[in-house]
Structure formats: C-alpha cells, structure tokens
Amino acid sequence: MSDALQLNGDLVDRARAAADAIADDIQRHIDEHTTDTTERASLRLLGITGVNEIDVPLVNVVVEHARSLLPSGILRPFVDLMDRTGRGAQEVAEGVAAGELTLAPVPPERCEGVEARAEALAREGVARIDAVRARRNELVATVGEPPKPYVYVIVATGNIYEDAAQAKAAARAGADVIAVIRTTAQSLLDYVPYGETTEGFGGTYATQENFRLMRAALDEVGEELGHYVRLCNYASGLCMPEIATMGALERLDMMLNDSMYGIIFRNINMQRTFVDQYLSRLINARAGIVINTGEDNYLTTADAFEAGHTVVSSDFINEAFALRANLEPWQIGLGHAFEIDPAKPDQVVYQIADAQLIRQLFPGYPLKYMPPTKYMPGDIFQGHIIDGMFNFTGILTGQEIMLLGMLTEALHTPLLQDRYVSIRNAKYVFEACRHLADEISYKPSGLIERRADEQLRRAVEQLEHVRSIGLFKALQNGEFADVKRDPDGGRGFEGVIKVAPDYFNPFFAALREGRMSGPPRGTERGETTAGDSAVAGGGD
Numbered sequence: 001m002s003d004a005l006q007l008n009g010d011l012v013d014r015a016r017a018a019a020d021a022i023a024d025d026i027q028r029h030i031d032e033h034t035t036d037t038t039e040r041a042s043l044r045l046l047g048i049t050g051v052n053e054i055d056v057p058l059v060n061v062v063v064e065h066a067r068s069l070l071p072s073g074i075l076r077p078f079v080d081l082m083d084r085t086g087r088g089a090q091e092v093a094e095g096v097a098a099g100e101l102t103l104a105p106v107p108p109e110r111c112e113g114v115e116a117r118a119e120a121l122a123r124e125g126v127a128r129i130d131a132v133r134a135r136r137n138e139l140v141a142t143v144g145e146p147p148k149p150y151v152y153v154i155v156a157t158g159n160i161y162e163d164a165a166q167a168k169a170a171a172r173a174g175a176d177v178i179a180v181i182r183t184t185a186q187s188l189l190d191y192v193p194y195g196e197t198t199e200g201f202g203g204t205y206a207t208q209e210n211f212r213l214m215r216a217a218l219d220e221v222g223e224e225l226g227h228y229v230r231l232c233n234y235a236s237g238l239c240m241p242e243i244a245t246m247g248a249l250e251r252l253d254m255m256l257n258d259s260m261y262g263i264i265f266r267n268i269n270m271q272r273t274f275v276d277q278y279l280s281r282l283i284n285a286r287a288g289i290v291i292n293t294g295e296d297n298y299l300t301t302a303d304a305f306e307a308g309h310t311v312v313s314s315d316f317i318n319e320a321f322a323l324r325a326n327l328e329p330w331q332i333g334l335g336h337a338f339e340i341d342p343a344k345p346d347q348v349v350y351q352i353a354d355a356q357l358i359r360q361l362f363p364g365y366p367l368k369y370m371p372p373t374k375y376m377p378g379d380i381f382q383g384h385i386i387d388g389m390f391n392f393t394g395i396l397t398g399q400e401i402m403l404l405g406m407l408t409e410a411l412h413t414p415l416l417q418d419r420y421v422s423i424r425n426a427k428y429v430f431e432a433c434r435h436l437a438d439e440i441s442y443k444p445s446g447l448i449e450r451r452a453d454e455q456l457r458r459a460v461e462q463l464e465h466v467r468s469i470g471l472f473k474a475l476q477n478g479e480f481a482d483v484k485r486d487p488d489g490g491r492g493f494e495g496v497i498k499v500a501p502d503y504f505n506p507f508f509a510a511l512r513e514g515r516m517s518g519p520p521r522g523t524e525r526g527e528t529t530a531g532d533s534a535v536a537g538g539g540d
Contacts, residue, residue: 004360005442005452011460012361015316018463022471023320029271030278034503036190036495038279039063039074041241042507045125046078046089049208051194058093059242060191065096066103071500075507077103079118080110089121115504122506126286126513129248133288133516136251139219139228140520146176146227149394151426152368152403153419156181158200160210164217169416171221171229174423177254177401179232180214182206187237187266188491192246206233206243211250228522230254232292235280236262238272238492244280248287254333254401255284259321260314261294263475264483269493270475274321281325282511288520291327292401293318296337296370298481304339304374308354309458310480311336315358316463317471319365326512329364330519333401337370338390346447348389353451355397356442361456369394371405380407387422391429396437402426 040059050058062078063070069077081103082092095101106114153175155163167178183200186193196213197205204210215231222229232254235244240257247255259277262268284291295311295318302310315334322332336358340347358367371390376383387405394402404422406414414422442448466474478484 005356005449006444007357007360007456008453011456015312015361015456015460015463016320018460018467019313019316019320021467022317022463023324025467026274026321026471027278027324030275032499033271033275034070034073034497034499034505035272035275035492036063036070036497037239037241037276038505039070040239041245041279041283042073042075042505043078043089043093044242044245045507046075046121047125047128048089048093049194050090050094052097055194057191057194058097061097062093062103069103069105070497072105072502073499073504074103075118075122076106076111076114076504079121080104080106080114083110083114083117115506118504119506119510122510125507126510129283129287130516132249132251133286136228136253136288137520139222140522143222143522144227145522147430148400149369149402149430150176150230150400151423152177152179152232152401153423154179154181154403156203156413158183158202158204159198160196160204160213161198163204164214166416167214168217168221170419170423171218171225173420174427175229175419176227177230177232178214178218179254179256179403180204180206180210182234187234187262187268190238190492190495192239192242206246208246208250211246211252215251228520232256235284235291236294237266238262238268238276238495240273240276241279241283244283244287244289247289248283252287252289254290254292255280256294257281257284257291258294258335259318260475260480261297263485263490264481265294265297267485267490269490269496270472270485270487272490272492272496275496277321278325279508281322281327282508285326285328285331286511286515288331288516290331290333290366290401291322292333292368293335295335296339296368299337299339300374302482304337305341305344305350307482308340309455309462311354312358312361312455312459313462313466314480315362316459317466319362326515328517329362330366332362333366333368334358334362335368335370338372338393339370339374341375342372342386343375348393349447350451351389351393352397353448354455355393355399356448357452357455359397359399366400367398368401368403369399370403373405373409376405376410378410380411383407383410384421384425388425388429391426392433395430395433398437 043059153170155166181203183205184202193205196209218229230253235255235257262273263270295314384407408414408418472487475485
C-alpha cells in the first residue's frame with residue numbers, strides 16, 4: 001500500500017514480548033525432554049531406512065529395543081555399536097532388528113571416542129541436507145521463478161502415480177506449488193510407512209519414496225514450463241521430525257509445520273508436540289524449506305469475526321517458536337484465512353482489515369492465505385464469486401502463498417476441471433489487480449483501520465493473559481479454536497521422555513552450525529500459459 005495502516009507500535013512490541021516469554025517458557029520444557037520420534041529422526045539423519053520382515057520401520061525397531069537408554073539419547077550407544085562391530089549405520093540397524101546385535105550403555109572410557117565419531121557422523125548427515133538445498137538453489141537459478149503470489153493447489157488421489165499425473169496437469173494450468181494431501185489420519189500413526197503407495201483415503205501416504213517420485217515429476221514439468229515448481233507436504237503429527245527429515249532429503253520446498261495444530265485438531269499430546277516441532281523446524285531451517293502454519297483452522301471451529309484475534313496471537317507464538325529453531329523470516333509462512341460469514345455486511349472490508357494487519361505485522365514473511373471453506377455454498381456460481389473476492393483480498397494485501405478455493409468444495413471432491421476454473425479465476429484477479437495496492441491508501445480511523453486496531457489490541461490482551469498462565473494452561477482452557485486439551489492426555493504422551501544430565505544428540509548443534517542463508521534466487525519468468533490442461537486438488 002502507498003499508505004498502510006497506522007498501527008500502534010507499542011502494542012506490536014507488547015505482542016512480541018509476550019510471545020517471546022511464552023516461547024521461552026515452553027523452550028525450557030523442550031530442552032528437558034526428548035521423544036520417540038526425535039530419536040528416530042536422529043537415526044534417519046544417519047542414513048537408516050527400510051523396514052523389518054513385518055514392515056515395521058527399522059528406526060522404530062531400534063528405538064523400541066533401546067527404550068531404557070533413551071533418556072541419554074540413542075546416538076551414543078548406537079554409534080558405539082557401529083565402532084565395536086565395524087558396520088555402517090544401516091547394517092547395525094538391520095542387525096538389531098534381526099536380534100543379532102544389542103544396544104547397551106557405553107562405558108565411560110569409550111564415551112569420548114564415541115561422541116567424537118557421532119559428531120562427525122552428524123556433520124555428514126547435515127551435509128547431505130546442505131547438498132539438497134544447494135541443488136534447489138541451482139535449479140531455481142537455472143529455470144527461473146514464477147511471479148508471486150504463488151498459486152497453491154492440492155492433489156489427493158491416494159495413488160502417488162495418479163497424484164504425479166494430476167500435479168503435472170496442475171502445473172501446466174498455472175499452479176506454482178503442489179501440495180500432496182496425506183491419507184486420512186496419518187498424523188496419528190507413530191511410524192512412517194515405507195515405499196511407494198497406491199492406496200490412501202482422502203490423500204496419499206507421506207513416505208520418502210512418494211516424496212522422491214513427486215519431486216521427479218515436478219522437476220520434469222518445471223523444466224518444460226520454464227520455472228521451478230514447488231512441492232509441499234505435511235511435517236506434522238506424531239512423526240513430525242521424521243517427515244521433516246524425509247522432506248529435507250527429497251527436496252520438498254514447503255512443509256505444513258505448526259507448533260499447536262496437532263494439539264488442537266488431532267489431540268496429539270502437547271508436551272510431545274512442542275518437543276517434536278523444535279527438531280522438525282531445525283531440520284526445515286537447514287534445508288531451506290518454507291514452513292506453513294495452520295491458524296486458518298481456528299476459524300473453522302470458532303467464529304472468524306469474533307475470534308479473528310486468536311489467529312494474530314497464534315501467528316506471534318508460531319513466529320517466536322520458529323525463530324528459536326533457526327528459521328529465517330523468508331521461511332516462516334504464517335497462516336490466516338478468509339472465513340468471515342459472507343452474509344455479514346462489509347465482510348470483504350473486514351477480511352481486508354484482518355489480512356492487511358497480518359501483512360504489516362510480519363513484513364518479509366511469505367504469508368499463506370487460506371480460502372473460504374466454512375461458509376462455501378452449494379451454489380457453485382456464488383462460491384466462485386466468493387473465491388474471487390478471496391483472490392482479490394490476497395493480491396490487495398500482499399499475500400505470497402495463495403491456496404485456491406474451489407467452486408465445488410461444498411459438493412464433492414473437486415474435479416480436474418474445477419481446479420482449472422479456479423486457477424483461471426486467480427490468474428485473472430492477480431494480473432488485473434497486480435499494482436492496485438500501490439495506487440490506494442486506507443482512510444485514517446476508517447472501518448479497516450479500526451478493525452485492525454481492535455484485532456491487535458485483543459491479540460495483545462490474549463497473549464499477555466497466556467503469558468501469565470502459561471501456554472499449557474491456555475490450551476487446556478480452550479483459548480485457541482474453542483478446543484480444550486489435557487496437558488497429560490492425547491496421543492503420543494507415552495513417547496515423551498525426560499532427558500538425563502548426560503543426554504547426547506550432536507544433530508542439534510550440527511543443524512545450527514555454518515548453514516547457508518537466504519532464499520533461492522531465480523529470474524522471474526512471468527506467467528505460464530494455462531492452455532487446455534486440467535488441474536487437481538482439494539481443500540487443505
């Protein structure tokens with residue numbers, strides 16, 4: 001905007017101070033605990049993959065075998081076993097799974113040598129991530145970038161090969177980001193399935209092989225189109241750090257990664273979730289992956305007009321957690337949504353106020369704006385107009401990642417041609433209004449500015465209240481999305497482990513050390529031609 005909203009700087013400072021205090025309090029809990037999946041992710045970072053004879057992932061077998069050792073960390077006894085047997089990490093994992101090898105505490109006289117080797121192996125594991133990030137930078141520099149905002153669409157067939165075909169069609173129609181929806185309830189599995197999959201429910205299993213297949217398909221179509229096509233999946237649920245590891249190794253570009261989504265919407269234990277999100281975000285930071293947070297979901301269970309300030313509060317909290325995990329602002333895709341009831345007079349005016357507020361509070365962040373879902377009507381023509389107003393609000397307020405709404409979302413899983421129509425809608429609005437924001441200003445003390453000021457004030461009040469009682473208590477009280485959760489309940493609580501004084505995991509330091517900085521840079525190639533292709537996708 002040539003003349004943006006006049007926000008109260010003192011309120012902004014108070015919001016960040018409260019969010020920082022909230023995150024610092026939780027960080028103490030994080031530092032004092034590990035989890036099953038944190039230890040499994042560490043083994044994956046060593047290069048361990050595969051399953052045993054009954055399809056249980058080897059990393060699960062090893063961690064379960066060594067459960068009594070986990071308070072001190074899996075890596076010291078595991079690397080000691082590598083040293084004593086002369087075998088590589090994969091061979092040792094296979095030997096443990098076969099019952100041929102046993103993990104045991106490391107005697108003090110061997111600890112120094114074992115730790116030195118583990119630190120070297122951690123650096124090698126991180127170097128593999130660095131190489132993948134460098135390859136992304138090289139490709140973006142070579143084939144170029146599409147213009148922003150990125151057009152983000154979804155594929156969700158359950159079959160990775162069909163997903164790949166539909167993703168390529170989506171890219172040819174103008175999509176810039178392809179998100180592969182996970183099969184229903186994968187977030188509740190305490191293991192990561194292995195290999196390619198062709199049967200899923202409401203989506204496709206997130207596996208490393210599926211990531212590899214989709215990445216290859218998008219690289220192929222990106223070269224054809226003359227711009228890099230980004231791939232997104234979900235680093236959330238009970239295996240958050242493991243899926244982040246897989247995404248880092250297979251060159252995913254975006255990952256859904258929220259500090260509280262799994263707690264609120266999947267009833268995953270909050271103590272576990274906060275520990276897991278820390279390592280997963282360290283991995284995403286190192287890999288140059290953009291995270292997307294899930295504040296939009298709050299407005300599907302709570303009223304978007306009355307509870308819009310909770311999105312602002314959560315964005316501040318997610319920002320604080322992300323910065324503590326080494327993510328740079330360009331990697332922090334904070335979420336919000338266009339979910340106010342269309343029957344409310346001045347609905348779009350209020351939506352603009354909320355979107356512009358978040359845009360100004362988080363400058364330089366690639367905000368992810370979510371489309372209307374809660375009030376989408378069965379009338380597809382009315383729904384298409386509502387989606388058009390969402391697209392208009394997004395381009396006007398400078399959102400960078402636009403998940404497109406679908407005109408048939410209230411009726412059925414959208415078809416290929418439905419995605420195509422939605423992309424045409426978005427492309428028209430984005431180009432027709434590309435420089436509109438530079439030509440207008442907001443009325444001082446007008447409806448938009450008053451709404452934004454009210455939202456900011458209410459967010460500050462909430463954040464300072466949460467700081468006073470603690471985030472665990474706030475989640476227990478249902479202060480986000482009107483959903484209450486028990487700090488000692490939910491899925492995965494049994495996998496939370498208090499660490500011993502001698503806990504050892506060199507990956508935390510290795511992920512922070514000597515990393516490259518900044519987003520990949522490419523020449524913007526302008527619009528792609530939609531042609532007659534179709535596109536697949538669905539609601540997030």
